[in-house]
Amino acid sequence: MANIKSAIKRVTVNNKKRANNGPQKAEMRSEIRRVESLVEANDVENAKAALQNTVKRIDKAVQKGLVHKNAGDRQKSRLTKKVNSL
Template identity: 75%
Template sequence: MANIKSAIKRVDINEKKRVLNQSKKSEMRSAIKNVEKLVEANDVENAKVALKNTIKQIDKAVQKGLIQQNSGNRQKSRLTKKVNNLGA
Protein backbone atom coordinates (compact mmCIF):
# COMPACT_ATOMS: atom_id res chain seq x y z
CA MET A 1 0.00 0.00 0.00
CA ALA A 2 1.14 3.53 -0.74
CA ASN A 3 2.61 5.67 2.06
CA ILE A 4 2.61 9.08 0.39
CA LYS A 5 -0.57 11.13 0.62
CA SER A 6 -0.79 11.86 -3.12
CA ALA A 7 -0.25 8.17 -3.93
CA ILE A 8 -3.06 7.21 -1.54
CA LYS A 9 -5.36 9.70 -3.30
CA ARG A 10 -4.35 8.24 -6.67
CA VAL A 11 -5.30 4.73 -5.51
CA ASP A 12 -8.75 5.99 -4.49
CA ILE A 13 -9.28 7.85 -7.76
CA ASN A 14 -8.15 4.87 -9.83
CA GLU A 15 -10.54 2.57 -8.00
CA LYS A 16 -13.49 4.95 -8.57
CA LYS A 17 -12.64 5.26 -12.27
CA ARG A 18 -12.24 1.49 -12.61
CA VAL A 19 -15.70 0.87 -11.17
CA LEU A 20 -17.25 3.55 -13.38
CA ASN A 21 -15.51 2.24 -16.50
CA GLN A 22 -16.58 -1.28 -15.67
CA SER A 23 -20.25 -0.28 -15.41
CA LYS A 24 -20.15 1.72 -18.67
CA LYS A 25 -18.54 -1.19 -20.49
CA SER A 26 -21.13 -3.56 -19.05
CA GLU A 27 -23.97 -1.27 -20.21
CA MET A 28 -22.48 -1.23 -23.69
CA ARG A 29 -22.21 -5.02 -23.82
CA SER A 30 -25.81 -5.38 -22.61
CA ALA A 31 -27.00 -3.01 -25.34
CA ILE A 32 -25.14 -5.08 -27.95
CA LYS A 33 -26.74 -8.27 -26.65
CA ASN A 34 -30.15 -6.57 -26.73
CA VAL A 35 -29.76 -5.71 -30.43
CA GLU A 36 -28.65 -9.26 -31.20
CA LYS A 37 -31.66 -10.63 -29.33
CA LEU A 38 -34.02 -8.39 -31.34
CA VAL A 39 -32.36 -9.54 -34.57
CA GLU A 40 -32.91 -13.17 -33.53
CA ALA A 41 -36.59 -12.36 -32.91
CA ASN A 42 -36.87 -10.68 -36.38
CA ASP A 43 -38.12 -7.45 -34.77
CA VAL A 44 -36.97 -4.95 -37.41
CA GLU A 45 -38.35 -1.69 -35.99
CA ASN A 46 -37.17 -2.20 -32.42
CA ALA A 47 -33.82 -3.51 -33.64
CA LYS A 48 -33.22 -0.30 -35.62
CA VAL A 49 -34.04 1.87 -32.60
CA ALA A 50 -31.87 -0.26 -30.32
CA LEU A 51 -29.04 -0.18 -32.88
CA LYS A 52 -29.06 3.61 -32.92
CA ASN A 53 -28.72 3.75 -29.12
CA THR A 54 -26.09 1.01 -29.09
CA ILE A 55 -23.94 2.80 -31.68
CA LYS A 56 -24.11 5.90 -29.50
CA GLN A 57 -22.89 3.91 -26.48
CA ILE A 58 -20.10 2.28 -28.48
CA ASP A 59 -18.94 5.67 -29.74
CA LYS A 60 -18.88 7.05 -26.20
CA ALA A 61 -16.89 4.04 -24.99
CA VAL A 62 -14.34 4.62 -27.76
CA GLN A 63 -14.18 8.32 -26.93
CA LYS A 64 -13.56 7.60 -23.24
CA GLY A 65 -10.92 5.00 -24.06
CA LEU A 66 -12.83 2.01 -22.69
CA ILE A 67 -12.41 0.14 -25.96
CA GLN A 68 -10.16 0.72 -28.96
CA GLN A 69 -11.31 2.48 -32.13
CA ASN A 70 -11.06 -0.60 -34.37
CA SER A 71 -12.94 -2.74 -31.87
CA GLY A 72 -15.78 -0.22 -31.72
CA ASN A 73 -15.93 0.09 -35.50
CA ARG A 74 -15.99 -3.69 -35.88
CA GLN A 75 -18.85 -4.07 -33.39
CA LYS A 76 -20.86 -1.30 -35.06
CA SER A 77 -20.28 -2.80 -38.49
CA ARG A 78 -21.35 -6.29 -37.47
CA LEU A 79 -24.49 -5.08 -35.71
CA THR A 80 -25.46 -2.82 -38.60
CA LYS A 81 -24.98 -5.67 -41.05
CA LYS A 82 -27.22 -7.95 -38.97
CA VAL A 83 -29.98 -5.33 -38.71
CA ASN A 84 -29.80 -4.46 -42.42
CA ASN A 85 -30.08 -8.14 -43.37
CA LEU A 86 -33.37 -8.29 -41.47
CA GLY A 87 -34.97 -5.76 -43.79
CA ALA A 88 -33.78 -7.52 -46.96
Protein backbone atom coordinates in the same frame (compact mmCIF):
# COMPACT_ATOMS: atom_id res chain seq x y z
CA MET B 1 -0.99 -0.19 0.43
CA ALA B 2 1.25 2.50 -1.03
CA ASN B 3 3.31 4.71 1.27
CA ILE B 4 4.00 7.66 -1.04
CA LYS B 5 1.36 10.38 -1.19
CA SER B 6 1.13 10.43 -4.99
CA ALA B 7 0.87 6.62 -5.10
CA ILE B 8 -1.95 6.72 -2.55
CA LYS B 9 -3.75 9.27 -4.70
CA ARG B 10 -3.27 7.14 -7.83
CA VAL B 11 -4.84 4.17 -6.03
CA THR B 12 -7.90 6.18 -4.99
CA VAL B 13 -8.29 7.78 -8.44
CA ASN B 14 -7.97 4.39 -10.16
CA ASN B 15 -10.59 2.91 -7.84
CA LYS B 16 -13.01 5.77 -8.61
CA LYS B 17 -12.46 5.42 -12.36
CA ARG B 18 -12.92 1.65 -12.20
CA ALA B 19 -16.18 2.16 -10.28
CA ASN B 20 -17.42 4.53 -13.00
CA ASN B 21 -16.18 2.57 -16.01
CA GLY B 22 -17.54 -0.83 -15.04
CA PRO B 23 -21.25 0.02 -15.22
CA GLN B 24 -20.79 1.98 -18.45
CA LYS B 25 -19.06 -0.96 -20.13
CA ALA B 26 -21.71 -3.34 -18.78
CA GLU B 27 -24.48 -1.12 -20.16
CA MET B 28 -22.77 -1.04 -23.55
CA ARG B 29 -22.56 -4.85 -23.59
CA SER B 30 -26.22 -5.08 -22.56
CA GLU B 31 -27.21 -2.85 -25.48
CA ILE B 32 -25.22 -5.06 -27.86
CA ARG B 33 -26.95 -8.18 -26.52
CA ARG B 34 -30.33 -6.46 -26.86
CA VAL B 35 -29.73 -5.77 -30.56
CA GLU B 36 -28.52 -9.32 -31.17
CA SER B 37 -31.59 -10.79 -29.47
CA LEU B 38 -33.89 -8.56 -31.57
CA VAL B 39 -32.10 -9.72 -34.72
CA GLU B 40 -32.62 -13.36 -33.72
CA ALA B 41 -36.30 -12.61 -33.17
CA ASN B 42 -36.51 -10.98 -36.64
CA ASP B 43 -37.88 -7.75 -35.13
CA VAL B 44 -36.73 -5.25 -37.77
CA GLU B 45 -38.16 -1.98 -36.44
CA ASN B 46 -37.08 -2.48 -32.84
CA ALA B 47 -33.67 -3.77 -33.96
CA LYS B 48 -33.06 -0.59 -35.97
CA ALA B 49 -34.09 1.61 -33.06
CA ALA B 50 -31.95 -0.38 -30.63
CA LEU B 51 -29.03 -0.21 -33.07
CA GLN B 52 -29.07 3.59 -32.94
CA ASN B 53 -28.90 3.57 -29.13
CA THR B 54 -26.17 0.93 -29.19
CA VAL B 55 -24.03 2.87 -31.67
CA LYS B 56 -24.35 5.94 -29.50
CA ARG B 57 -23.38 3.94 -26.41
CA ILE B 58 -20.36 2.40 -28.19
CA ASP B 59 -19.22 5.81 -29.45
CA LYS B 60 -19.35 7.23 -25.92
CA ALA B 61 -17.35 4.27 -24.60
CA VAL B 62 -14.72 4.85 -27.31
CA GLN B 63 -14.65 8.58 -26.57
CA LYS B 64 -14.04 7.93 -22.87
CA GLY B 65 -11.35 5.36 -23.60
CA LEU B 66 -13.25 2.37 -22.24
CA VAL B 67 -13.00 0.57 -25.58
CA HIS B 68 -10.38 0.93 -28.31
CA LYS B 69 -11.54 2.81 -31.41
CA ASN B 70 -11.05 -0.16 -33.74
CA ALA B 71 -12.89 -2.49 -31.37
CA GLY B 72 -15.82 -0.08 -31.24
CA ASP B 73 -15.86 0.23 -35.03
CA ARG B 74 -15.77 -3.54 -35.38
CA GLN B 75 -18.71 -3.99 -33.00
CA LYS B 76 -20.75 -1.33 -34.78
CA SER B 77 -19.97 -2.88 -38.16
CA ARG B 78 -20.97 -6.39 -37.11
CA LEU B 79 -24.21 -5.21 -35.54
CA THR B 80 -25.09 -3.08 -38.56
CA LYS B 81 -24.50 -6.05 -40.86
CA LYS B 82 -26.78 -8.23 -38.74
CA VAL B 83 -29.56 -5.63 -38.73
CA ASN B 84 -29.24 -4.95 -42.46
CA SER B 85 -29.44 -8.67 -43.21
CA LEU B 86 -33.03 -8.61 -41.92
